[in-house]
């Protein structure tokens with residue numbers, strides 16, 4: 253796949269940009285937010301802390317990659333209470349992130365998929381009672397990696413806020 257950004261846009265993402273893994277900043281503060289459990293995923297998924305591993309492991313994993321891709325889905329809201337559109341756009345982004353991975357895999361067999369929040373491949377995660385059902389297909393959490401989603405975008409010259417009455421969901425791939 254020669255032009256990754258164009259391929260992502262053609263696939264339906266609203267915005268995309270190349271990601272330089274060397275620019276990813278792994279922050280302990282993000283892990284502290286995970287532990288506060290506002291998203292109710294802490295200690296409930298193989299993709300989230302503590303199961304997702306230490307920040308040192310995140311840094312070591314990132315160091316193995318030299319290229320990546322950020323992808324976003326943006327939706328226009330009727331008003332700030334338009335939860336229906338917010339939810340729909342979030343689901344659209346999750347599914348597109350998984351579907352586009354199928355396109356990338358032949359060229360990037362070692363890719364890692366990072367989404368916004370916990371993996372939702374299964375309707376109920378097996379954690380902690382049984383091993384992950386699909387370890388090769390799990391969508392890892394950007395936050396569990398210690399990444400601030402808005403920083404990942406701005407550090408790679410991609411917007412994060414596209415104007416009033418919009419919502420944007422972000423994911424990325426570490427490719428090779």
Ligand code: SF4
Nearest residue numbers: 298371374377384385
């Ligand atoms: S693939 Fe299924 S079992 Fe594995 S982390 Fe995702 S939701 Fe949990």
